[in-house]
Amino acid sequence: MSREMTKDHDYRTTHALAIETSAALGGVCLGVGGVVIATRTFSGPRRHATELVPKIHDLCATHGVAPGDIQEVYVSAGPGSFTGLRIGISVARMIALVNGARLVAIPTLEVIAQNALDDRTAGADAASGSQRPPSEDPDATGKATKEPTQPTADASPSAAVAPSPPNALPDPATPPPRVVVILDAKRSNVYAGVFELADRSSWLAGRYQPITAPAEIAPARLFASVQRPCAVLGEGIRQHMTAVNQSELDILPYSTFAPRAETVFRLGFEKARRGEFTPARDLVPHYIRLPEAEEKWNQKSPAGG
């Protein structure tokens, strides 16, 4: 464990901010030495532009922390709302510019994945179908209207590894060993990441660790490739209910879908102690996708024009 730690003798007094502005409802968290002091959640959805800096000011003023004391900033870097991500990252980069604060970019899907730990009993309820999120998927009716595009067992290499359902979790109180986090990427796709609960022997025990890089993918293809047992969470479930239902994965409750600033703080502090800082100039949102105009341009002139 100590081998992986950076030589950082005064981290116990390090003041840090964690910023979460990737999703509709944002928040910010202040802590010292890896311990959360307080968190502020914005008053409503899409308030990042007007509320982020005032909440940071309020948090620091309330707890007697001067802006100059902020030595580290952990920021949820996407995928998510492009504008929201840029607001959070703009704040982080400016604090770095003035204070020389060190920045840590936290993958947003990894932040959401950790929610599977906090709500595992609720998750068991959801798995039984008692707590389905509101669906925005027009095809998400009880009976499928057309033949699903899900690949057959023969076509999916992972299907051979994982026996076909049941996808039953061993114990409702036990967190799922594997989760897939999805966000809607439009055009019938999702942004997705697959995570595994770290083994008890690992110093990362109690953390969901990524086993795939965040990517844009068709949900049916994604679900066919993940090893069971596995649970699914994230805002994308609402837009892709048909594919989610067909996957027969356990759905974690709606309350686990949103990324939380405290989790950004926890993950950020851990990554900071492992020395996983991002130079301010290199910290940009993890967009995954090119701007639409650029995609269209590339399609017109594949040589790169």
Next chain:
Amino acid sequence: MTTILGIETSCDETAAAVVIDGTDVRSNVIASQVELHSKYGGVVPEIASRAHIERLDAVIEEAMAKAGIGLGDVEAIAVTNRPGLAGALLIGVTAAKTLSWVLGKPLIAVDHIHAHAHSPAIGLDAPPWPAIALIVSGGHTSLYRVDAPHAIERIGSTLDDAAGEAFDKVATILNLPYPGGPQIERIAKRGDPSAIGFPRTMLGRDSLDFSFSGIKTAVMYHVHGQGKTEGGLEKLTSADVADVAAGFQAAVIDVLVRKTLRAVGRTGLCTVVLGGGVAANMTLRKALEDACTHRHLTFHAAETAYCTDNAAMIAALAYHQLARGETAGLDLDAYASSGKAARGTTRG
């Protein structure tokens, strides 16, 4: 002595500047994104926002270095918060709010167009007000009555295309590279401005508003053929193309000059100032100057460095706002348009 850091990210220029007491420009750094947008023939908002977030801190650092001061020496932070591309504005606004909080210095929210209207005053020994200000750019074509830096009233504006937009569209018709304004001006030098009589849209006798869509359509039909939207360019010689560019430019400038003089006649003011990106067009500058001289009016054009979007004009106007105690809170938002009804135009 008040040192203000200005920040501007309303469209496709990432800019920062240090200005002392509203007139002494110590640095004026602009990172242009023209090369990122040129292949699309216009500004792509998402590409602009991505470039702003990548470049803004380096641009601010360069502005501080060129001014020879540190962020700790800055006494206020000024930022464009309207009008412009909402997503692009938010990057500058968020950065400025953060700097204001960390440095403990006041924040000043500046209207981009008001800053353009004020820009001809930068570097003058005495303020030119009261004056009629003609602001011409890719996004705006407006006439203002400026009685003081805090008293800027719009008295006319375009009903459709901005003049700079018409230049860009005509450049596209003539298959000239983006941005079209400088290309039209370059080619027009070889052409005869009176060879083709493109229409001058003056609207009503008393109107101070502009309309450039008619001129643009006239050019389109002249090149492509009546009622057509493509083809025909291959039939024109390079001399023909030069005549089209010269005739179009002359028609636009004619309207701009006549409307400005109409505003002078209406208000009885004796000074005319010119600003905005299209004010870098030397033919326009000269035409308006000649018209003013002929009528014994005082004329000031913004220095070319302050014509395109820049942060020096933001910091310059902010000095006067600060003097009047017009500071903004950390909840400052960005607005796509200048009007008070603009609330809710941003997202994030």
